Amino acid sequence: MKVMKFGGTSVGKPERMHQVSQLITKDAEAKIVVLSALSGTTNALVDISNSLSDGNREAAKQKIDQLEAHYRNFVLDLVKTELLRTKANAVVSEHFEFLNIILRISFSEALNKDILAQGELMSTKLFCCYLEEQGIDHMLLPALEFMTIDANEEPQLAVIKTRLNQILQQHTDKKIFITQGYICRNARGEVDNLKRGGSDYTASLVAAAINGSVCEIWTDIDGMHNNDPRIVNKTVAIEQLSFDEAAELAYFGAKILHPTCIWPAQQENVPVKLLNTMQPEAAGTVITKEAGSVGVKAVAAKDGIIAIKIKSSRMLLAYGFLRKVFEVFEKYRTSIDMITTSEVAVSVTIDTDEALTGIIKELEPFGNVEVEKGQTIVSIVGNEIAQTELVLQKLFNAIQEVPVTMVSYGGSPHNISLLVPSEYKTKTLQLLNSGLFGL
Secondary structure, eight states: OEEEOOOOGSSSSSHHHHHHHHHSSSOOOOEEEEEEEOOTTTHHHHHHHHHHHHHHHHHHHHHHHHHHHHHHHHHHHHHHHHHHHHHHHHHHHHHHHHHHHGGGSSSOOHHHHHHHHHHHHHHHHHHHHHHHTTTOOOOEEOOOGGGOOOTTSBHHHHHHHHHHHHHHHHTOOOOOEEEEEEEEEEETSEEEETTTTTEEEEEEHHHHTOOOEEEEESSSSSOOOOOTTTTSOOOBOEEEEEHHHHHHHHHHOOOOOOGHHHHHHHTTTOOOEEESSSTTSSOEEEEEOOOOEEEEEEEEEEEEEEEEEEEEETTTTSSTHHHHHHHHHHTOOOOOEEEEEEEEEEEEEEEEOTHHHHHHHHHHGGGGEEEEEEEEEEEEEEEEESSSTTHHHHHHHTTTTOOOEEEEEETTTTTTEEEEEEEGGHHHHHHHHHHHHHO
16 A cells, blocks of 8 residues: 655646546555645635734634635536535535634634644545546545644654554555545644644655555655755756655755655655656656665755854863753754854854744853854755765865855765855855756
8 A cells, every 4th residue: 555645736726636636546556645735725724823813803704705715616627517516515615614613713722723724624525526526436534533643742653553554444445545634633632733744744654654665745846856946947856865865855955845754754664755746757756765876966955044153262171061052952942953163162053043032041151152143054965975085075166155154064974064144045056056966
């Protein structure tokens, strides 16, 4: 059994849903199909929730009506028979009735999670209406019956595995199951979610839970590219990546794959394929235990980075100094991306300013604290990159015109990271594309 996940753009138009139905029926292998909400829906639901949180019910009502009109038009082109249009419109009515009811309810975080879940619930039910019209045998598999997170908002893979396999064993006659990405239940049994981009996570968790033959992530781009195609003109899809390489690229900015997606598949050694719904014949990228080749594979960039430097000639070399610095970041649940040290200073980077004020206040007793915002991490990723001949020479020759703030090298055999001012991001990516890949 395999898992096929389709993102918002892949189901965002009726004709795209029609195409998805063709892709999931191309072979006879049993499959679980994970769908995101229609493109734009989650953002609209976030806007509705924000309006309610602000107490602006009139604005929320207007946004609800606009979104409902979009779905009514969607149904007109999705299904053609009167019977299935009636059924599809009933789905739309059910969920927009809920959204209109909440206009009269006090807003809460639990209600916010219920609002955000509506997109995936609707997309899967509407897709099932189309499959029914086409005579394609299938079963709706509600994610809220098996997808669960613990009190720390971490997926409970063992519980997911048990619940999901129990359901599948009761329906061995079915070959196609449709389920929702992103949504789940939390430790209190309430509707919750796997955060933004979580449909990738759902697919990977499901693939791990059923020990699937493959986890296919279908988007609107033909695999992981060697550079950001939105910024760099000449990019190419990468044929094969290891789980470690893909995890590095996803974490450091490659938008095609959610960073959390790799771990569950890696645990059960389930191959992940990145494929293009609009070009299904394209080979895409396969992610497996094996890297396939040695050397530089790709460049990725992560924006919104803050550099923090602690200068202290008195304390830096003292026993336990670094531990005390790291404890500050641990206290504020803030992860560090890069770190460099010198005789009198330690520099780290973080990707959020949520706890910045508290962090700085607690670091100040250790020495002089300097903060630089507006930075970008540019990561060069590949298998055994640290041992690749001339890679550093090519890298630094390529970016002679770029003021580099920090360099991280040797911490991972798959990654060399540079910190540059964000205004140099585009130039850096373009120079690296030429210097490292000759493109």
